[in-house]
Amino acid sequence: xxxxxxRLAPAAFGIIALSVWQAAVTLGGVPSYVVPxxxxxxxxxxxxxxxxxxxxxxxxTVTFAALAVATAVGVALAVAMAxxxxxxxxxxxxxxxxxxxxxxxxAPLIILWVPQxxxxxxxxxxxxxxFPILSNTAAGLAxxxxxxQDLFRLNGASRWQVLFLLSLPSALPNFLTGLRISGTLALVxxxxxxxxxxxxxxASGLAYRIIEASYRLEIPRMFAALVMLGITGILIxxxxxxxxxxxxNSRDS
Amino acid sequence: xxxxxxxxxxxxxxxxxxDNITADIAPGEFVALLGPSGCGKSTLLRLLAGLEPPSSGExxxxxxxxxAAGDIGFVFQDATxxxxxxxxxxxxLPLRLRGIPKAEAAAKIQTMLTQMGLADFARAKxxxxxxxxxxxxxxxxxxxxxxxxxxxxxxxxxxxxxxxHRLQDDLHALWRRxxxxxxxxxxxxxxxxxxxxxxxxxxxxxxxxxxxIRTAIPEGEDxxxxxxxxxxxxEVTHMLREVMPHE
Numbered sequence: 497x498x499x500x501x502x503r504l505a506p507a508a509f510g511i512i513a514l515s516v517w518q519a520a521v522t523l524g525g526v527p528s529y530v531v532p533x534x535x536x537x538x539x540x541x542x543x544x545x546x547x548x549x550x551x552x553x554x555x556x557t558v559t560f561a562a563l564a565v566a567t568a569v570g571v572a573l574a575v576a577m578a579x580x581x582x583x584x585x586x587x588x589x590x591x592x593x594x595x596x597x598x599x600x601x602x603a604p605l606i607i608l609w610v611p612q613x614x615x616x617x618x619x620x621x622x623x624x625x626x627f628p629i630l631s632n633t634a635a636g637l638a639x640x641x642x643x644x645q646d647l648f649r650l651n652g653a654s655r656w657q658v659l660f661l662l663s664l665p666s667a668l669p670n671f672l673t674g675l676r677i678s679g680t681l682a683l684v685x686x687x688x689x690x691x692x693x694x695x696x697x698x699a700s701g702l703a704y705r706i707i708e709a710s711y712r713l714e715i716p717r718m719f720a721a722l723v724m725l726g727i728t729g730i731l732i733x734x735x736x737x738x739x740x741x742x743x744x745n746s747r748d749s
Numbered sequence: 750x751x752x753x754x755x756x757x758x759x760x761x762x763x764x765x766x767x768d769n770i771t772a773d774i775a776p777g778e779f780v781a782l783l784g785p786s787g788c789g790k791s792t793l794l795r796l797l798a799g800l801e802p803p804s805s806g807e808x809x810x811x812x813x814x815x816x817a818a819g820d821i822g823f824v825f826q827d828a829t830x831x832x833x834x835x836x837x838x839x840x841x842l843p844l845r846l847r848g849i850p851k852a853e854a855a856a857k858i859q860t861m862l863t864q865m866g867l868a869d870f871a872r873a874k875x876x877x878x879x880x881x882x883x884x885x886x887x888x889x890x891x892x893x894x895x896x897x898x899x900x901x902x903x904x905x906x907x908x909x910x911x912x913x914h915r916l917q918d919d920l921h922a923l924w925r926r927x928x929x930x931x932x933x934x935x936x937x938x939x940x941x942x943x944x945x946x947x948x949x950x951x952x953x954x955x956x957x958x959x960x961x962i963r964t965a966i967p968e969g970e971d972x973x974x975x976x977x978x979x980x981x982x983x984e985v986t987h988m989l990r991e992v993m994p995h996e
Contacts, residue, residue: 641829643825643827643829644829644831646795646798646800646823646825647823647825647829647842648846649800650798650799650800650818650819650821650823651818651819651842651843651846651847651894652817652818652819652846652847653846657846661842661845661846662831665831665833666831668833747833748832748833748874748875748876749874749876749877
């Protein structure tokens, strides 16, 4: 009973909130160019899906390309940092610095420097997305059980054998946790980059449609695009969560 | 098999773990290193395995044969299996690291698992095994490379009494059958007395050898209750009481 209630709670909360929202807008007579109600937003989606759906696809392409780049760079850096203390000392502060610098501040430079808009967007999104993969994977590699490392040494294992047969597999759970966080960050990065690039960029992603709609005061369409982004974020997070559960379960039992 | 000559070990933080350890170990001996925590018995095991160098003194191997990769089997306090590998693949590890193809090792792995009573669990992952079974896999893994020396660091300390007794029985039988040289670290007087052919008693801070007893308990069913065993336990208990620091 309790569990059943828990499952339904998010949907129920959503429906109640939407109803309250719609009621407030309708009863208060708020015009839809200030705050549109859920029905207006839905209508805007139905009117504009021929533009909005391809826009979402475009943003998703950037997101997943960025996630792939972030994974490759994050794991490679983590492995190098685990292998060499010197490399770790040299690189770690710069990685943190890149992480704390707001992407909006660097994005214009990247868009200026990288002539190909798609690549520029992917670079921006990757910069945001790689850090959780790097730090989680590095933590996992550093936590490789000492006894097992000793066992490998006793049996004359090479560094590569330790890496591929022991350290990387034992860091897999940490990596997957990082991947899940990075997945949503890649989406954020893609949207931010599109915003900064504006019409000078790819000019086809959801963020660009949001800007465009705001210029034309098509507020319901703006909301429709926002809702699509939100749902996409949730789906990416949930899908990567499922992937994590599935991989670890099928591997360890 | 090897001799320890005035071996000392001091850690960089100043802790003196071992002080002047001298002993000769003959091939085929089952030596229990017995002592309270802090007596350096685990450190001694790591020195023997070559995982750490002694600060001074030396370990002289018979015929000058320093153990090569796989010549030493090591069993840790935890089973330390890799959770993503089946029991068979965990046992395969030492051979895999030496580049022996799995097909070639398969028969050997199965023999080892059977020897440890795990014939039917080759394809099971560690998660699905009990604590005692995991330790059996760990022992099979240590033996698969046919090491000349088996080092065991309190391997049964985390198991319940019944499981521990059965593993002790099996380990003792295995030693009798194969004649392997075994160094077994423990802080249990009963375990040392039951298993070993020789008990080296160590005193703590710094770790020193405080006694060296060769045991002679008749083999057989009632080994655990025989008068010789009970007398040995009493003797070791008295020796330990003398060397224990008063707290």
